[in-house]
Amino acid sequence: MAQVLEFKLPDLGEGLTEAEIVRWLVQVGDVVAIDQPVVEVETAKAMVEVPCPYGGVVTARFGEEGTELPVGAPLLTVAVGAAPSDGPQDGPADRSGAAPARGAAEGSGNVLVGYGTGEPPARRRRVRPTAPLAPAGPAPTAAVPTRAAGARDTLGTEARDTLGTEAPRATAHRNGTGTGTFRGDGPVPVISPLVRRLARENGLDLRELTGSGPDGLILRADVEEALRAAAPQDDRTRQPALAHAPAQAPGSVSSAPAGGIRIPLKGVRGAVADKLSRSRREIPEATCWVDADATELMRARAAMNAAGGPKISLLALLARICTAALARFPELNSSVDTEAREVVQFDHVHLGFAAQTDRGLVVPVVRDAHARDAEALTAEFARLTEAGRAGTLTPADLTGGTFTLNNYGVFGVDGSTPIINHPEAAMLGVGRIVPKPWVHEGELAVRQVVQLSLTFDHRVCDGGTAGGFLRYVADCVERPAVLLRTL
Template sequence: PAASGTAPATAATASAADEAAPAAVAVAVGAVNGQGPVPVVSPLVRRLARQHDIDLRRLAGSGPDGLILRADVDGAIRQAEETAATARVAEAPGRTPAAPVSPAAPDAERIPLRGVRGAVADKLSRSRTEIPDATCWVDADATELMAVRAAMNTATGPSAGPKVSVLALLARICTAALARFPELNSTVDTEAREIVRLPGVHLGFAAQTDRGLVVPVVRDAHIRNVESIGAEIARLTELARTGKLSPAQLTGGTFTLNNYGVFGVDGSTPIINHPEAAMLGVGRIMPKPWVHQGELAVRQVVQLSLTFDHRVCDGGTAGGFLRYVADCVEQPAVLLRTL
């Protein structure tokens, strides 16, 4: 009901649907604390304000001629809740909020960035802060590569050996590509303003563990064959799984291979593993429609993405590296030239 001394609401103005009616409509003027009229139409708005102790006189209406709408009251309620939440945090012992927080923040779970997670956070933040990175990608037909791998793993007799993983084949392709494009096997000395090209390839590979993401390093990958690289990847992966990797096995990489396809995704834009200059990302290998030899066929397709430090090379070099990797994936015989 309207407060004493105010005009009674008509049927048109009593409805919440008339909240935004033009000023020409008869406006019920509600008094607050007996201190004069407030431009408000809807009983819903007045009731909502009373329920949340909102002084309508302090609100600037956003409707025609300063009419106070429900949106104005809702905004005042949110602001009051945020102010109360900030005050609660500020009064907590030993806690000083750096900035206003949402009403739910005091009850939120806080997870310290320590250990592996903290180290990863620091490294990724530094990478994005210091390195002007760019990403290029290409889809490749991996059908022949998968066929070669199957042939290797089904071989019998004296030629038989340990099972070869897709990651080991891609790692060997990377070392061959880096031999052709050494700009990407480098780092930047920011103080000296120099690009430092590194003589050997120490290949890191991303491994997800219960303790978080780690990047073990295969030392001297450039002088290893597929079997040797595969065996070292398997050994380091087991150490990572059991949490037994030493600091030396997690540092000193010059290039990183990231197979995020194991998570069932096709593509990504990898963040460079600082202070390296590039990372190759590999999506899942999936059967997809593909034009092969002029005809539509179902082929095993993979997306390859290269994130590179634009200080060490331009797009032509990065594109050449990625295209060579894709060519080796599509035609593994190309790799034989460098073995």
């Protein structure tokens, strides 16, 4: 007898709690093998394919493309062959109500980089309303996929802090326009912390809402609908939380322009926005810069590439200069532990570099850059850049950096004051290399000039250290032979 097993969104690691379904790789009725990728999801770190630990026939899928799901929410159910039972289990029941065998419920046990196909951590618990829903009007039809027989109804979220009652409350779903009112005393289940924050920022009490998701789960669309219903008619165009505000009435005054496109800050773009905002809030940053004559560096690179072998990239040479400079000024290869009020200096250099992709700005990390030569750095930069463009970077590729190199010269600009990649302490910016008039050996000449900028956390060092680091980098750019002392 076949058993229906439920595969839930696995623990994504790196503190990630949700993911967006980008593309389903299987259809209902398809036969899948153990560890076959079944769905492509995008997290705040990367886009990955998630494998299913069960082999069998797909009987149901939960969530359409573009839907955000929390960790532990069902992804799909698979009908598999019966297995010998060795006692009562905690896994989902089959069609007859019997528990599946432990071996089948545990799955293959194989693990992707940063992603497991096993059960989610035990600390993630379901949150259900503690009181029944009291309908206040006719309930609209919710776009919720039908579950296969025997599949567990386990879509839930972690118990979070609930909204305080001192905030002004929006009176949504009270006049027959909603699906009901939540009257429970326990935590209110929402699809993600972002939805809870959206409600908090707009003074909306989630207990007055009934979600259109499974188990009354409150979705973002439910919060936006409540805000639309609560907003006065003449003020709707000024509500920041509305995704589709009505057209402005003739003669009315509004600070927001008519029309426009609203783009959700989610996925990689949302993660970048959150990290940059946190950096600006927490880090007292300062920037210094210097112009450098890069003519000799360009000649050295040309000589290396003319000698045969793999081509050396300019970014790899700049990275090699950075690691040598960090060995002299380790204060900039550090992070601030705000809770302990300590500066943590690292004995390794995990070098991040900013890369622009179709999905937004990403910062892949070259592990142990201080131990790599120019050829190895060139190869690793190429691999990570290609993975970033293809959207296949893993969380391990995007985390753990200790210093960042930002080559904004590829955009044709000379200078910039970049925002530090939190929680790092510094970032070196490199502008474009262009011919400019320059005094060389006492005479005016045309040289290849580049502007270098260093943005640093003023908590880890003072201007003297930052200036010494930048001056050493500029000296190596102007006279690459300086690097021979550290090779």
